[in-house]
Amino acid sequence: MTNEEIKSIIESLLFVVGDEGITVKSLCETTSLKEDTLLDALKDLQQEYDDKDRGFKISFIGGGYQLTTNAKNASYIEKLVETPGNHTLSQAALETLAIIAYKQPITRVEIEEIRGVKTDKPLQTLMSKLLIKEAGRAEKAGRAILYGTTREFLFHFGLSSIKDLPPLPDGSEDKEEEEADLFFEKFQEIPE
Amino acid sequence: MTNEEIKSIIESLLFVVGDEGITVKSLCETTSLKEDTLLDALKDLQQEYDDKDRGFKISFIGGGYQLTTNAKNASYIEKLVETPGNHTLSQAALETLAIIAYKQPITRVEIEEIRGVKTDKPLQTLMSKLLIKEAGRAEKAGRAILYGTTREFLFHFGLSSIKDLPPLPDGSEDKEEEEADLFFEKFQEIPE
């Protein structure tokens, strides 16, 4: 098989599996090719899409390769179809999720200790969005529920695996919070 | 826009519209391009796929253009389908099953409205696996078949009754909010 042929087959397979993605293993089994050969062709294809700024992009998400559109064309897609809307998470949910992602498995009480506030609601939201799941019970602490992230979490943030998370920030950066500043502007206007 | 950019946009759009395809008119409206320019780029792309024997093909079916796989690679797709434990292929069926489980009794057309794609095949699969059954006829809508889940469904997922299903994942809420916004927009339009 020539490299071009392999690339062609990969394209067809990626197209067929859609957003479910396909693992390297599955690709190898289907094509009867060695992993090296296959990965080379895959990288080649990936490079080609990127270099030429094609309409497709190959992403490695949740342990599998999948075809998506080029982010550059997002505005046209939004114009054409009903896009799923902004499923962005609230700040509370994001903080809770970050703690779970880096510290899993972790109990609610431990999360609340870090955040300094009640966290029932964000946990509920994250559960209902399938971004986290129960991951067993703590041996101590009255066998409290332990939380962990799901595969859906990887999909939502486009991560290949939990190891793909950037290292936990060391917290030294001073970032200004615009929203909070707004509050204080208002806050100072309050008549005495 | 360069020809390459137009081709990139066309690729992205063909990719997301899926089996429904897209008309030239729709492509023109989305890209704000003249029909000639657009058709040229489309033919160009088509030619390129054919010349290089890529994994995709652009076909003109039922009045619209759509992206399909290169027939040459069919044997690999077949092999992929046969690979045991391939969750890939049940994705459509699982989506359909979720919709039926939560919204039963429901017609095929209603399911397709939710999924945004044709659902004949997943329904067939689910029927053959005894997970769903016909649950009467709709009073409206030309007495269309209504679908519901079976006892096997409960058995397989270890549920004692359909009420045992966990809450449906989030995603619907956003829509309601949008509607509420619409309400308030309208409300303010009322002439005094």
Next chain:
Amino acid sequence: MMQYNVKVDAFEGPLDLLLHLINKYEVDIYDIPVSQITDQYLTFVHTMQELELDIASEYLVMAATLLAIKSKMLLPQKEEEILEQDPDFEDDPRDELVQRLVEYRRFKEAANDLKKKESSRSLLYARPPADISEYTHEDDQTSIGDVTLYDMLAAFQKMTRRVKDKKPKRTTVQSEEIPIEARMNDIRHQLQGGAKRRFSELFSEEDRGHMIVTFLAVLELMKTRDVACEQDQNFGEIMIFEREGKASV
């Protein structure tokens, strides 16, 4: 009042508020001027109380903690005495709080990183697996393998993230297409000549935008005394009709 309430939500709790104060006054997190920060913090809490906003109890607990630290800081002499007796005694009463703040800040930043990933991810569109029915062999087993409830829900979740249809966004279009006045005229027309109609009949279209406009139109017509409504009993059918004495158009 609402305005302020919304802004309280800008803070994710007492730690978040403290971090903000530390940033605002550009003080060193490892050497917090407790007295100054405590005053600011308390001013915030008091103002919230004056505005009669609900303050989560965590804010009050933190206020107490800050006051405790402040008073400890004011009594350095005594600390030294204790220190002599107990070498393990924390030499700075701020230590524990600083640790919590630094730890919290790490995750706050991690949350920001996630947010960025979320937004770049939202620009990538995928498509569902293709219909491969032509490739499958019908005689396949009837078992469905080890699919779990989670798999089913995840499939559903993925679907909600997918693009829907080639339809334009319906609500947006509707909001331009049916002005309330047009719907008001519509209803007036339907009731002309003294016809009584069921309220529910006005909602023949299932589109929500249409329903909202209809509902508002009816309210408006009642306000302008063009129409009146009648209901025989609780939860009974509401009848709507042209108001008497109103010249028909």
